[in-house]
Amino acid sequence: MTTPINVRGLLIGSGIPKICVPLTGSSLPELKTEAQNAVDAGAELVEWRADCFADLQNGKLMEYTLRELRKILREIPMIFTIRTSEEGGNILIDLKEYLKINLAAAKSKCVDFVDVQVFGNEKEKEALIRQIHEEQVKVIASSHDFQKTDPKEVLIQRFLTMDQSGADILKMAVMPVENEDVYALMLATNEVRRQYTSRPLVSMSMGYKGEISRYAGENFGSSITFATVGKASAPGQIPIAQLRLMMQKLHEENNKEKA
Numbered sequence: 329m330t331t332p333i334n335v336r337g338l339l340i341g342s343g344i345p346k347i348c349v350p351l352t353g354s355s356l357p358e359l360k361t362e363a364q365n366a367v368d369a370g371a372e373l374v375e376w377r378a379d380c381f382a383d384l385q386n387g388k389l390m391e392y393t394l395r396e397l398r399k400i401l402r403e404i405p406m407i408f409t410i411r412t413s414e415e416g417g418n419i420l421i422d423l424k425e426y427l428k429i430n431l432a433a434a435k436s437k438c439v440d441f442v443d444v445q446v447f448g449n450e451k452e453k454e455a456l457i458r459q460i461h462e463e464q465v466k467v468i469a470s471s472h473d474f475q476k477t478d479p480k481e482v483l484i485q486r487f488l489t490m491d492q493s494g495a496d497i498l499k500m501a502v503m504p505v506e507n508e509d510v511y512a513l514m515l516a517t518n519e520v521r522r523q524y525t526s527r528p529l530v531s532m533s534m535g536y537k538g539e540i541s542r543y544a545g546e547n548f549g550s551s552i553t554f555a556t557v558g559k560a561s562a563p564g565q566i567p568i569a570q571l572r573l574m575m576q577k578l579h580e581e582n583n584k585e586k587a
Contacts, residue, residue: 330551331526333496335405335440335466338372340497341528344579345545345553347568348373348407352380352559356393362558363400369557369568375407375443378429379419384410387432394438407468408433409443415472423449427456434463443468446493447486457494468530469495477502477509477533483516484524491525497551499530503563504537514541514548521549528552535563542566543574546582 332341340346349371353359359376366374376397383389397406410426411417421429430442442460446453446469457467469490478486483500490498500517504510510533517531528551533541542553542564553575555568566574 329526330521330528330549333466333528336403338405341551343546344575345551346372347555347571347575348375348552349555349557349568350375350377350565351397352377354380354382356389356396359393360396360400363397365557367400367402367404370572371404371555371557371568373405373407373552374401375409375554376439377409377411377417378433379409379411379417379421384419384429385421385425387429390429391432391436391438394433394436398438405440406438407441407443408439409470411443411472412445414448415445415470416474423452427452430456431459431463434460434465437463439465441466441468441497443470443499444493444495445470445472446490446495447471450493454493461494466497467493467495468497468499469493470499471501473502474534475503477504477512480512480516480519483513484520487516487520487529488524491520491527495527497528497530498525499552501532501534503535504533507537509533510538510541513538514544517550518548532564538564539566543571544578546575546579 330341332339349366351362353362413420433439513533530552531550555571556565
């Protein structure tokens, strides 16, 4: 059973999955516009995809940008994410710099979560997670495969490895080749939720084949879903208003079945 996490009054891991909107601007003015649009659209969380930011490695400007985003978002939880090119992101960055920037984001006290890609250099990543926790910031352990979907048993094992990292939320995104791949991810998520961990899980099957995984998370155990307000950060993301309607309809149908 999932133990929900309460962040700024938002309960993650209970009820309808929470909708997160990514910010992908390359400059501060673009990011401020995107952040305001996300607020206006009713986003429940916001993810700053910092790998899209042209001045990410300028520490002072990065921290100033975080403060400006926090002013706009007010009490909306923010995820700080550097998605590296190895996992489908927009930046090639060495490990030392990756660790340094993520920890700086946590120390800024502007972010609520730091996304950590836990596979590769596992010892250093686990040390980073501990350091982030010392700053009273939560961690999303993540794994992304933009090429394929592994068999269900492999997906389960990857979730369990992430669980051992000490992160607060476990996130997996994969690319389906066949429709069966979508079902494999949903079944794996559900099995991990029921049998192996109480941490909130986040999973999505990307592209048009995986669209169902973005709105049916309440049924198989995914606690957060990602929607667009403008530019998408991953294949298959759905506009926020459409996604909200789809999830609410499914929620109502589920309640009818229970009645």
